Amino acid sequence: MSAFDSLDGVRPYQLWDGITARSVRGSRITFAVVDLEAGVAAPEHRHGNEQLGIVLRGSITMVVDGESRTLRVGETYVIRSDVPHSATAGPEGATVIDVFSPVREDWERLERLEPGRGAWP
Amino acid sequence: MSAFDSLDGVRPYQLWDGITARSVRGSRITFAVVDLEAGVAAPEHRHGNEQLGIVLRGSITMVVDGESRTLRVGETYVIRSDVPHSATAGPEGATVIDVFSPVREDWERLERLEPGRGAWP
Numbered sequence: 001m002s003a004f005d006s007l008d009g010v011r012p013y014q015l016w017d018g019i020t021a022r023s024v025r026g027s028r029i030t031f032a033v034v035d036l037e038a039g040v041a042a043p044e045h046r047h048g049n050e051q052l053g054i055v056l057r058g059s060i061t062m063v064v065d066g067e068s069r070t071l072r073v074g075e076t077y078v079i080r081s082d083v084p085h086s087a088t089a090g091p092e093g094a095t096v097i098d099v100f101s102p103v104r105e106d107w108e109r110l111e112r113l114e115p116g117r118g119a120w121p
Numbered sequence: 122m123s124a125f126d127s128l129d130g131v132r133p134y135q136l137w138d139g140i141t142a143r144s145v146r147g148s149r150i151t152f153a154v155v156d157l158e159a160g161v162a163a164p165e166h167r168h169g170n171e172q173l174g175i176v177l178r179g180s181i182t183m184v185v186d187g188e189s190r191t192l193r194v195g196e197t198y199v200i201r202s203d204v205p206h207s208a209t210a211g212p213e214g215a216t217v218i219d220v221f222s223p224v225r226e227d228w229e230r231l232e233r234l235e236p237g238r239g240a241w242p
Contacts, residue, residue, distance in 0.1 A: 003185035064124035
């Protein structure tokens with residue numbers, strides 16, 4: 001199994017309406033490029049997986065443990081295990097990188113789409 | 122302590138000559154935006170931390186466990202714990218995201234530079 005992959009060949013997970021994730025994983029980390037359409041929201045949720053991320057495209061308003069911030073390209077977030085969080089994409093949508101540890105085993109139950117070009121790059 | 126950060130405010134680690142990392146960390150993950158100047162190389166090394174990454178800018182030739190590949194924007198790599206790897210930036214340099222689990226405690230012994238604008242965004 002090669003160490004290398006291209007996002008173009010990955011079957012995206014449908015996380016929520018208008019939110020898809022192209023991901024690769026190791027033994028400890030799930031690494032995902034997440035595209036959000038304009039204005040869509042990921043409702044408040046929490047999970048044991050620690051989550052860190054960065055904005056690659058557009059803007060996103062995140063609420064982490066009650067603190068709200070509108071983040072732009074190059075801004076980061078750290079969401080500790082089991083901390084409630086939500087997100088709403090800005091008017092041009094957003095692409096973020098989200099990484100998780102341990103891996104998101106629960107994603108294996110989600111619907112997957114056909115491989116295709118995402119909103120980034 | 123806020124969940125949010127901007128790369129512009131982070132003091133970069135000097136990893137090797139011509140290679141710097143702006144990073145944030147949680148309990149399980151170190152998340153780094155790594156800038157490589159044109160043509161510089163990270164010599165072969167290994168560490169117990171699992172490492173996943175993606176190219177954001179430029180190109181980089183990586184060798185992971187003896188397999189070599191030149192990666193461009195949107196291409197990914199998965200480096201399992203203790204697998205030897207090296208990297209050489211292309212003619213325009215490269216910016217990659219590298220994430221590690223567990224966190225890179227060893228980076229705390231490295232020299233840190235003053236905060237400043239990196240090569241990305």
